[in-house]
Amino acid sequence: xxxxxxxxxxxxxxxxxxxxxxxxxxxxxxxxxxxxxxxxxxxxxxxxxxxxxxxxxxxxxxxxxxxxxxxxxxxxxxxxxxxxxxxxxxxxxxxxxxxxxxxxxxxxxxxxxxxxxxxxxxxxxxxxxxxxxxxxxxxxxxxxxxxxxxxxxxxxxxxxxxxxxxxxxxxxxxxxxxxxxxxxxxxxxxxxxxxxxxxxxxxxxxxxxxxxxxxxxxxxxxxxxxxxxxxxxxxxxxxxxxxxxxxxxxxxxxxxxxxxxxxxxxxxxxxxxxxxxxxxxxxxxxxxxxxxxxxxxxxxxxxxxxxxxxxxxxxxxxxxxxxxxxxxxxxxxxxxxxxxxxxxxxxxxxxxxxxxxxxxxxxxxxxxxxxxxxxxxxxxxxxxxxxxxxxxxxxxxxxxxxxxxxxxxxxxxxxxxxxxxxxxxxxxxxxxxxxxxxxxxxxxxxxxxxxxxxxxxxxxxxxxxxxxxxxxxxxxxxxxxxxxxxxxxxxxxxxxxxxxxxxxxxxxxxxxxxxxxxxxxxxxxxxxxxxxxxxxxxxxxxxxxxxxxxxxxxxxxxxxxxxxxxxxxxxxxxxxxxxxxxxxxxxxxxxxxxxxxxxxxxxxxxxxxxxxxxxxxxxxxxxxxxxxxxx
Amino acid sequence: xxxxxxxxxxxxxxxxxxxxxxxxxxxxxxxxxxxxxxxxxxxxxxxxxxxxxxxxxxxxxxxxxxxxxxxxxxxxxxxxxxxxxxxxxxxxxxxxxxxxxxxxxxxxxxxxxxxxxxxxxxxxxxxxxxxxxxxxxxxxxxxxxxxxxxxxxxxxxxxxxxxxxxxxxxxxxxxxxxxxxxxxxxxxxxxxxxxxxxxxxxxxxxxxxxxxxxxxxxxxxxxxxxxxxxxxxxxxxxxxxxxxxxxxxxxxxxxxxxxxxxxxxxxxxxxxxxxxxxxxxxxxxxxxxxxxxxxxxxxxxxxxxxxxxxxxxxxxxxxxxxxxxxxxxxxxxxxxxxxxxxxxxxx
Ligand SMILES: Cc1ncc(C[n+]2csc(CCOP(=O)(O)OP(=O)(O)O)c2C)c(N)n1
Ligand code: SF4
Numbered sequence: 001x002x003x004x005x006x007x008x009x010x011x012x013x014x015x016x017x018x019x020x021x022x023x024x025x026x027x028x029x030x031x032x033x034x035x036x037x038x039x040x041x042x043x044x045x046x047x048x049x050x051x052x053x054x055x056x057x058x059x060x061x062x063x064x065x066x067x068x069x070x071x072x073x074x075x076x077x078x079x080x081x082x083x084x085x086x087x088x089x090x091x092x093x094x095x096x097x098x099x100x101x102x103x104x105x106x107x108x109x110x111x112x113x114x115x116x117x118x119x120x121x122x123x124x125x126x127x128x129x130x131x132x133x134x135x136x137x138x139x140x141x142x143x144x145x146x147x148x149x150x151x152x153x154x155x156x157x158x159x160x161x162x163x164x165x166x167x168x169x170x171x172x173x174x175x176x177x178x179x180x181x182x183x184x185x186x187x188x189x190x191x192x193x194x195x196x197x198x199x200x201x202x203x204x205x206x207x208x209x210x211x212x213x214x215x216x217x218x219x220x221x222x223x224x225x226x227x228x229x230x231x232x233x234x235x236x237x238x239x240x241x242x243x244x245x246x247x248x249x250x251x252x253x254x255x256x257x258x259x260x261x262x263x264x265x266x267x268x269x270x271x272x273x274x275x276x277x278x279x280x281x282x283x284x285x286x287x288x289x290x291x292x293x294x295x296x297x298x299x300x301x302x303x304x305x306x307x308x309x310x311x312x313x314x315x316x317x318x319x320x321x322x323x324x325x326x327x328x329x330x331x332x333x334x335x336x337x338x339x340x341x342x343x344x345x346x347x348x349x350x351x352x353x354x355x356x357x358x359x360x361x362x363x364x365x366x367x368x369x370x371x372x373x374x375x376x377x378x379x380x381x382x383x384x385x386x387x388x389x390x391x392x393x394x395x396x397x398x399x400x401x402x403x404x405x406x407x408x409x410x411x412x413x414x415x416x417x418x419x420x421x422x423x424x425x426x427x428x429x430x431x432x433x434x435x436x437x438x439x440x441x442x443x444x445x446x447x448x449x450x451x452x453x454x455x456x457x458x459x460x461x462x463x464x465x466x467x468x469x470x471x472x473x474x475x476x477x478x479x480x481x482x483x484x485x486x487x488x489x490x491x492x493x494x495x496x497x498x499x500x501x502x503x504x505x506x507x508x509x510x511x512x513x514x515x516x517x518x519x520x521x522x523x524x525x526x527x528x529x530x531x532x533x534x535x536x537x538x539x540x541x542x543x544x545x546x547x548x549x550x551x552x553x554x555x556x557x558x559x560x561x562x563x564x565x566x567x568x569x570x571x572x573x574x575x576x577x578x579x580x581x582x583x584x585x586x587x588x589x590x591x592x593x594x595x596x597x598x599x600x601x602x603x604x605x606x607x608x609x610x611x612x613x614x615x616x617x618x619x620x621x622x623x624x625x626x627x628x629x630x631x
Numbered sequence: 632x633x634x635x636x637x638x639x640x641x642x643x644x645x646x647x648x649x650x651x652x653x654x655x656x657x658x659x660x661x662x663x664x665x666x667x668x669x670x671x672x673x674x675x676x677x678x679x680x681x682x683x684x685x686x687x688x689x690x691x692x693x694x695x696x697x698x699x700x701x702x703x704x705x706x707x708x709x710x711x712x713x714x715x716x717x718x719x720x721x722x723x724x725x726x727x728x729x730x731x732x733x734x735x736x737x738x739x740x741x742x743x744x745x746x747x748x749x750x751x752x753x754x755x756x757x758x759x760x761x762x763x764x765x766x767x768x769x770x771x772x773x774x775x776x777x778x779x780x781x782x783x784x785x786x787x788x789x790x791x792x793x794x795x796x797x798x799x800x801x802x803x804x805x806x807x808x809x810x811x812x813x814x815x816x817x818x819x820x821x822x823x824x825x826x827x828x829x830x831x832x833x834x835x836x837x838x839x840x841x842x843x844x845x846x847x848x849x850x851x852x853x854x855x856x857x858x859x860x861x862x863x864x865x866x867x868x869x870x871x872x873x874x875x876x877x878x879x880x881x882x883x884x885x886x887x888x889x890x891x892x893x894x895x896x897x898x899x900x901x902x903x904x905x906x907x908x909x910x911x912x913x914x915x916x917x918x919x920x921x922x923x924x925x926x927x928x929x930x931x932x933x934x935x936x937x938x939x940x941x942x943x944x945x946x947x948x949x950x951x952x953x954x955x956x957x958x959x960x961x962x963x964x965x966x967x968x969x970x971x972x973x974x975x976x977x978x
Contacts (some may be wrong), residue, residue, distance in 0.1 A: 221977035237963030239955040271951045275726040280752040284719040291723020296956030407974040449708035450728040459711035
């Protein structure tokens with residue numbers, strides 16, 4: 001405890017260089033399964049509690065223990081939370097990657113490392129802080145298993161001293177993490193103190209990086225997108241959850257199950273107002289969700305790319321038979337094995353047209369935990385309103401990483417259960433025809449099994465508007481044309497884009513999902529570094545709104561930024577745009593498995609705009625010859 | 632719906648409904664197809680048991696067999712799903728509304744080939760559903776290819792011989808945890824009707840494999856799923872008498888020869904044993920009989936295995952009394968205080 005008292009009085013002395021305050025990244029390189037997650041989250045939360053905008057990205061391998069992982073915390077006073085490639089502070093705990101990690105740093109960067117790794121011999125242009133972790137942890141506890149668990153807290157203590165992250169905030173974060181496990185908190189605190197005391201006595205501050213308190217995080221929470229979506233499902237009144245485990249979607253259902261058990265079980269009777277089934281595969285998971293949706297439940301499943309592929313046939317059936325279901329796709333890089341734990345936005349085209357025959361599905365693109373929450377609620381309403389599967393396309397970066405978020409608002413609108421037939425409606429419309437377009441919006445009425453309303457036989461493509469079996473050409477065509485009309489009706493029900501028009505801009509940017517955060521930062525870079533003014537259209541849903549075409553019309557060149565190789569969103573747009581507008585689209589594509597970063601977008605746009613870009617280690621990029629940006 | 636019947640004295644069931652209410656649309660299957668006879672027996676059994684048709688869901692996959700739910704219980708909801716995946720649709724429907732009576736119809740291809748995975752998991756969940764396999768040893772709808780229940784040595788019309796051993800869906804179902812397993816023959820009106828009635832009285836998965844000859848593609852000499860073969864190789868384990876819970880009938884029987892089984896809804900089944908040692912509550916014996924009859928080139932019919940008082944899947948989920956599908960908003964959307972509590976935990 002005394003360590004913190006000292007910290008308040010006497011900050012470590014900075015060297016001659018200008019201090020860099022609240023604008024740098026800390027990367028912790030460890031092996032997975034080594035228990036570093038607690039230390040990382042405590043550090044993240046402590047900075048968050050100091051009111052400084054932060055974000056975190058966990059780069060982890062597809063195994064359970066023993067392979068390298070990198071956890072990166074970015075503190076940024078301007079509120080940029082996108083991925084930044086450059087790391088200023090490295091905590092090197094993994095002997096396997098330490099050398100390479102050090103070689104990747106820019107000159108002047110900081111390395112806190114496990115002393116026996118002798119990393120200071122690798123380069124001479126960095127600031128090295130060796131820490132004897134084993135010795136220090138040996139003084140904290142004698143128990144071997146405990147040592148392993150709290151060893152990583154020592155670097156939190158060291159960083160606390162070096163960077164000025166308040167140790168009391170770390171304790172608050174520890175308590176938040178461990179709840180009322182007093183002993184666990186105490187031993188972790190002891191490890192923190194050991195690191196702090198060591199740094200205080202043995203490490204002279206020779207770097208410019210500092211965390212200083214701000215007041216930016218009032219009313220904010222820290223949460224990952226999957227947990228946010230789970231809270232959305234809870235608040236949406238989901239009743240049937242059927243799923244099959246797959247990274248990065250599992251935590252959505254697992255968190256949801258926790259909340260459902262806590263808040264949706266009758267305290268007196270112990271009975272549940274929900275059913276959860278871990279299915280035998282994704283085909284069954286979606287089959288169950290569709291069966292439940294058909295029978296009137298609010299049903300959902302969550303998966304990732306491989307599961308989406310398996311769901312193809314059922315999705316088509318649900319589209320033709322007009323059955324609601326909500327499908328979360330937490331996108332990841334293509335087939336396993338390989339990069340299933342890396343992020344991508346590669347399922348746009350697959351989900352938009354999933355299945356055989358003529359099919360089209362509504363897609364929602366949340367960019368933040370707040371939107372994971374609100375769009376989850378919206379998805380259930382849309383699915384029931386339109387009687388069709390609705391996809392929510394999140395990604396690994398959003399789903400599994402921790403983000404700052406405003407607190408979520410309680411739903412203001414009642415649940416929309418759509419056009420479910422009841423006695424009054426039946427009176428009004430006269431005769432029930434399951435696939436009859438009574439209201440001219442392409443959406444028919446449906447009756448639900450078990451109600452006393454007239455029944456129908458639900459099947460794929462072969463039915464007339466009365467729901468009777470038919471293989472007639474005119475019945476089929478009439479029906480698929482109505483389905484298209486229904487799809488057109490969606491447009492204006494889907495979440496509107498967020499558009500920012502800059503009257504001076506000739507350049508427009510379109511992005512969606514997590515790409516948003518890199519675009520926000522990139523637009524500032526473009527303006528500040530090269531005086532390139534941009535307008536921005538953040539897509540939030542498919543089918544697109546008519547506003548998309550007007551946005552493109554206003555600009556000479558429009559960059560569609562996305563995290564896949566094939567420009568999938570741009571392709572989807574081109575299907576609808578007139579040729580002249582299509583011609584204005586250009587693509588910025590990022591598909592390394594890492595989240596997209598602002599620098600990548602900025603450089604690529606500048607190059608495509610005709611600037612000569614050359615790299616400098618310190619500044620990233622210097623634009624030259626800010627000339628015309630023509631073809 | 633009231634339809635004029637030719638008989639002057641209109642026969643009604645305990646709900647006051649007449650038999651035609653239980654019929655469906657006109658069959659489009661081949662004349663003489665075993666599947667049509669099974670539909671008739673389903674109509675009879677549902678009528679006799681006084682099932683409320685609007686509370687029934689008819690479920691199927693894809694195949695000639697899977698088309699047949701359109702031909703019975705026309706006033707019930709139905710879902711013709713995708714090939715082999717009826718179990719998941721049925722599971723979802725029952726999760727949404729646990730009060731529904733689920734009748735699933737599948738084929739031996741729909742179940743034994745593409746759908747074997749979902750079949751297996753359905754059996755192990757003991758979902759309350761009547762699962763009927765209309766078993767003709769071939770794929771009717773795709774014109775007569777072998778299915779996984781075809782016997783070794785059985786031939787196609789073209790003379791092609793099946794080399795692979797069959798899947799015994801009854802043995803599989805017993806092993807996996809189904810709590811009511813029967814085998815019958817579409818031509819055995821009395822036995823099949825009794826089994827269907829008993830299945831309606833059961834709570835849990837009632838798996839019924841019904842030999843149902845495909846007259847168009849698999850009714851020739853050399854096929855072990857033809858009418859002639861089935862008639863001559865059927866080996867009934869018992870004579871079945873079913874007494875529904877709502878009928879007060881006393882039955883006299885010889886204890887050693889006849890076994891009484893009380894089903895979940897209180898209905899009773901009297902099994903007059905043809906082999907006096909047979910006990911359908913004995914799992915190992917059931918598996919042995921299936922194996923032995925198969926070795927002899929015969930097939931055992933009747934109620935093969937029953938465990939009437941096992942908890943079904945929906946019971947283990949401990950759901951609220953009202954169907955999940957019709958819960959009002961205030962029961963499924965937690966109040967503002969819950970959201971506030973969650974937000975506070977994350978701040
Ligand atoms: C995914 C898929 N693959 C193949 C088919 C083609 N198909 C339709 S019915 C059928 C076999 C049906 O055989 P069975 O279940 O034994 O029923 P039967 O027609 O004999 O009653 C097949 C393979 C299909 N509908 N869907
Ligand atoms: S082809 Fe065979 S299974 Fe299909 S309807 Fe005809 S007889 Fe029945």
